[in-house]
């Protein structure tokens with residue numbers, strides 16, 4: 001079943017699905033990318049780190065992004081440190097409206113020869129040696145697919161049909177507001193007491209996304225909306241400015257879950273949020289959407305199929321995320337956050353380290369060694 005995969009259906013045309021479709025079509029596979037056209041804008045901060053952009057060299061420059069050169073990091077006491085891009089990275093983050101980013105990756109897939117099929121998959125069943133898909137816009141397709149990529153996000157129907165769903169405990173709940181105002185190109189990350197998560201303010205074209213996230217069921221939606229509203233009140237003083245609410249979950253697997261997460265099997269691969277492979281500390285998912293898409297495409301082209309992809313993900317992605325999940329319990333402790341901000345105020349090396357974490361240039365694996373090596377014993381001791 002895994003050798004010579006020449007036809008692939010990719011379900012979901014977010015960054016993961018569209019990028020996988022591009023790589024496979026470019027490698028000569030016949031690819032159908034199922035694109036659900038609603039909702040137009042996925043609830044997302046839209047922040048793409050430098051590392052994530054570097055990982056997709058094929059993606060042409062995308063207009064409509066906001067370049068972020070400064071990030072404010074606020075500890076629970078209210079003490080802040082401001083981190084600025086230096087000549088090395090020029091920008092810390094680029095922030096896109098998701099419809100703009102997703103359309104750009106979809107165009108890349110289309111230009112490589114992937115066929116875009118507007119539709120929504122309602123069911124997926126094994127059919128002899130392949131899979132039969134049903135749903136709006138799909139039913140007219142009579143074919144059986146020898147290989148399916150599930151790139152259909154956190155609620156993935158492909159995951160639910162072919163593997164086990166993610167438990168709510170392995171997710172962040174994220175709630176917030178899109179505030180229609182022009183803001184300075186500064187991102188803000190705030191950590192608060194009794195919040196196993198954080199708040200953010202991400203400015204983009206004509207609006208700011210202000211939100212709060214918390215692990216599992218540690219906070220109710222109303223409480224997160226309220227925390228985010230307080231930050232919005234502080235940053236956008238004019239209360240007449242329209243605010244639109246959004247809420248969604250983001251995969252945030254524990255180290256235990258990561259070790260047993262099923263991301264591929266006979267005839268299928270799960271990529272992006274559908275895989276559950278997302279930074280479990282920050283919820284940064286776009287970088288991992290691209291990364292898992294690449295691994296899946298490489299496994300298919302190499303004839304290793306779903307089991308080969310699962311093995312590549314286990315080797316290349318899971319160890320770093322396991323480290324992130326272990327750091328998570330340390331990171332959200334007020335003592336750690338206060339020590340980090342205090343050190344950043346005093347030492348350039350500590351600011352550099354936090355910048356490297358924010359931009360994705362410092363992986364969690366190796367972080368402890370760097371803390372010790374650079375003499376940040378007060379932080380290393382928290383781990």
Ligand SMILES: Cc1cc2nc3c(=O)[nH]c(=O)nc-3n(C[C@H](O)[C@H](O)[C@H](O)COP(=O)(O)OP(=O)(O)OC[C@H]3O[C@@H](n4cnc5c(N)ncnc54)[C@H](O)[C@@H]3O)c2cc1C
Nearest residue numbers: 012014015016036044045046047121152153272273285286
């Ligand atoms: C509030 C919030 C803020 C976030 N902020 C950031 C951030 O700033 N930076 C970052 O890196 N990550 C962020 N994330 C995470 C990020 O949004 C995801 O990790 C990323 O979108 C994953 O990409 P994906 O392609 O796997 O899935 P998605 O982007 O969710 O795309 C899945 C696609 O599949 C489609 N689909 C779903 N079901 C079906 C179906 N049955 N049939 C056909 N199509 C289907 C959907 O319509 C969608 O187009 C945030 C998430 C949330 C909720």
